[in-house]
Amino acid sequence: MLGKTAGGLFWMFRGLERAENTARLIEAGFRIALTRSSDPEGEWQSVIVTAAQQAGYDAKYDHYASTPVVDYLLRDMDNPSSVRATIKTARDNARLTRTALTTEVWAAVNEAWLVLNDRLAHPVPETELPDVLDIIRRQSALVRGALYGTMLRNDIFDFCRLGTFVERADSTARIIDVKYHTLLPSPSFVGSRMDNVQWEMVLRSVSAHRSFRWAEDGDYNAINIANFLILDRRMPRSLSYCVHEIVSNLEYLASQYDQDTPSLEMARKMQATLKDRDIQSIFDEGLHEFLLHAIRSTAELGGQIETDYRFNA
Amino acid sequence: MHFNEMSDEAGVREVYAHYGTWFDAQDYDHLHRKSAEAEAFFRRTGITFNVYGQADAEERLIPFDLVPRILSAKEWNKLARGVDQRVRAINAFLHDIYNRQEILRAGIIPKHLIAENEAFIPQMMDFTPPGSIYTHIVGTDIVRTGPDDFFVLEDNARTPSGVSYMLENRETMLQMFPELFSRIKIQRVSDYPKNLRASLEGCAPPACTGKPCVAVLTPGIHNSAYYEHSFLADQMGVELVEGHDLRVIDGRIAMRTTRGYKAIDVLYRRVDDDFLDPLTFNPDSMLGVPGIMDIYRAGGITIANAPGTGVADDKAIYSYMPEIVKFYTGERPLLRNVETFRCSEPDSLAYVLDNLADLVVKEVHGSGGYGMLVGPAASKQELEDFAAKLRAKPHGYIAQPTLSLSTVPIFTDAGLAPRHVDLRPFALVSPGDISIAPGGLTRVALTEGSLVVNSSQGGGTKDTWVLAEE
Numbered sequence: 001m002l003g004k005t006a007g008g009l010f011w012m013f014r015g016l017e018r019a020e021n022t023a024r025l026i027e028a029g030f031r032i033a034l035t036r037s038s039d040p041e042g043e044w045q046s047v048i049v050t051a052a053q054q055a056g057y058d059a060k061y062d063h064y065a066s067t068p069v070v071d072y073l074l075r076d077m078d079n080p081s082s083v084r085a086t087i088k089t090a091r092d093n094a095r096l097t098r099t100a101l102t103t104e105v106w107a108a109v110n111e112a113w114l115v116l117n118d119r120l121a122h123p124v125p126e127t128e129l130p131d132v133l134d135i136i137r138r139q140s141a142l143v144r145g146a147l148y149g150t151m152l153r154n155d156i157f158d159f160c161r162l163g164t165f166v167e168r169a170d171s172t173a174r175i176i177d178v179k180y181h182t183l184l185p186s187p188s189f190v191g192s193r194m195d196n197v198q199w200e201m202v203l204r205s206v207s208a209h210r211s212f213r214w215a216e217d218g219d220y221n222a223i224n225i226a227n228f229l230i231l232d233r234r235m236p237r238s239l240s241y242c243v244h245e246i247v248s249n250l251e252y253l254a255s256q257y258d259q260d261t262p263s264l265e266m267a268r269k270m271q272a273t274l275k276d277r278d279i280q281s282i283f284d285e286g287l288h289e290f291l292l293h294a295i296r297s298t299a300e301l302g303g304q305i306e307t308d309y310r311f312n313a
Numbered sequence: 314m315h316f317n318e319m320s321d322e323a324g325v326r327e328v329y330a331h332y333g334t335w336f337d338a339q340d341y342d343h344l345h346r347k348s349a350e351a352e353a354f355f356r357r358t359g360i361t362f363n364v365y366g367q368a369d370a371e372e373r374l375i376p377f378d379l380v381p382r383i384l385s386a387k388e389w390n391k392l393a394r395g396v397d398q399r400v401r402a403i404n405a406f407l408h409d410i411y412n413r414q415e416i417l418r419a420g421i422i423p424k425h426l427i428a429e430n431e432a433f434i435p436q437m438m439d440f441t442p443p444g445s446i447y448t449h450i451v452g453t454d455i456v457r458t459g460p461d462d463f464f465v466l467e468d469n470a471r472t473p474s475g476v477s478y479m480l481e482n483r484e485t486m487l488q489m490f491p492e493l494f495s496r497i498k499i500q501r502v503s504d505y506p507k508n509l510r511a512s513l514e515g516c517a518p519p520a521c522t523g524k525p526c527v528a529v530l531t532p533g534i535h536n537s538a539y540y541e542h543s544f545l546a547d548q549m550g551v552e553l554v555e556g557h558d559l560r561v562i563d564g565r566i567a568m569r570t571t572r573g574y575k576a577i578d579v580l581y582r583r584v585d586d587d588f589l590d591p592l593t594f595n596p597d598s599m600l601g602v603p604g605i606m607d608i609y610r611a612g613g614i615t616i617a618n619a620p621g622t623g624v625a626d627d628k629a630i631y632s633y634m635p636e637i638v639k640f641y642t643g644e645r646p647l648l649r650n651v652e653t654f655r656c657s658e659p660d661s662l663a664y665v666l667d668n669l670a671d672l673v674v675k676e677v678h679g680s681g682g683y684g685m686l687v688g689p690a691a692s693k694q695e696l697e698d699f700a701a702k703l704r705a706k707p708h709g710y711i712a713q714p715t716l717s718l719s720t721v722p723i724f725t726d727a728g729l730a731p732r733h734v735d736l737r738p739f740a741l742v743s744p745g746d747i748s749i750a751p752g753g754l755t756r757v758a759l760t761e762g763s764l765v766v767n768s769s770q771g772g773g774t775k776d777t778w779v780l781a782e783e
Binding site: 004092099103110114257313 | 544557572
């Protein structure tokens, strides 16, 4: 496979994952600002911070509110991480890697772009937001379904999955980090119930408010939530799950290509920091430091994958 | 009165008999729905092209008409033999031009037409590509004026495009009207990608060891024909590369893969000559590969089509095609040329200027329907402006009488309506074999009375059927 093609697939799936994550963030923010919060401006700011878009947003707007935040994250083409921009990038990458995709995957990505580009061409009024977010979720699901249902499990598939999980690991770590202070157990918090709004925001941002209830029997405390999002391998957006997927895809590549790579080495190191880990020890080490390290390692890993598989040169 | 390929005074022509019966039984609303479905299918599959000179570089669909263009096996066989002969002559001509130049010595073609030809590439002199094949893929534009009257309008010997539409149009028709294909036996075109790959593999260079590695070279996703490039690479199961994926390694052109560099044996390039090698041609080109010409000449890679094939298909050389066919094949040309006035010749120029309103004038090096004048459709002012251009640069133009092009009906809101068509069959040349997909691409002018079928100028396409032998 061409290095360029591998890069195109990687970035195509990073883009699709990012679009979905952004939509989920907007959904969580929208819901909480509408129904629960005494400080909607603060909630919208935290949505922007979680999406890692503060600099770009602040350059354009001087306040935080539903309309500008939703517009910036959903459809602003000046924001390369907006849903509309990431879907376009994903579709451009799909065109570039057309020869590596099944017709079904290509058609699904192309349709996602056609539908969303049209739907996001004009500002989305609040009344239509749930519908638009639903379309984003549905289009992403169609692409994922086509990928799983029709693609050969070879190196092409591995690069798609690597893009997905590198993006997701980064996103999950960021979401926890933005809210980490609310998760920090202070002496007075130990054993006490957390601020309901905050945990709901975090869990909704990763579509896990239901699965958390199943996994932890609804015991909402800081330790449980952090454990669930960082270490629980059953949870498809947890850091541990993402890193596990990255390692196994890199291992498939290593065995297909019959060569071990520095990126596999790096991923295994990340995995080692999570394996058999006790959540209390992460709190002891410092949650924020731990998450910053995870974000940095993920970025370095992405760069190393690019180098190892000759995406650009 | 223009020749209507579906029906004449006597009624529906025999080739359309079965189709006509089927069509008469159709409900128009149903057909309109099918038509909309076809458009949605093209949109969803991304069968689009980019239009040059459009600011927003939007992707457009080539309109598809659901009424097929039908040829009998007998009509087709005659055409195919003619195309085969012409393609053989073009390859022999190119070999001659780049070697001994017998045809110039024999005085059949004026030397200056080659010497001053922008498409002539001196670096091709005294070099014979593998199998002595210059044009691996040829798209011959053919028009029709009567039941037995076919003319070649143009020989596209550089990088002819449109074959993906031939294939997708058939695919679309199969999906929309499966019942037609069980009722009427039509010759298959779906082998084209397989044949293309085999034909390219058959031209592997001396440096190739083992199974030849084929790749398609595209200028990139912004090129108007990018869809076709990716389609062909995909259908052949080969890599689609751009210049920046390639580099010279150990005397070979190699592509950057996830596992390191891999040598390419045959490069089906869809990049123009000028941009192929910045060391040899346009130094600003980012689209090609520096050094590829040297490697080509040393037998390290096969380039398809060969650089410099354009000397065989410009419109000045075109006017000599009957002589070229006779000279190299020793046969009478099976397909006719359209009468052509070379404006470089003073008598012809005078005639053209006097009769501009009745002629079609084309740039010698033009393509895609750009820069041409259709006399009968032009305003007085347009005629005057064009006459000035002609006087200023007569050697840049040829002129042809306006032919009474045949029509095939298209399906409109008001039912069937005749529109002018042309036909581009695609020939694949490999050592010892020329294969021509039965049919080709039918382009149709969608505006009533218009003769311009180019997609860049608002033309559409039709599926082209060649009926099975009886």
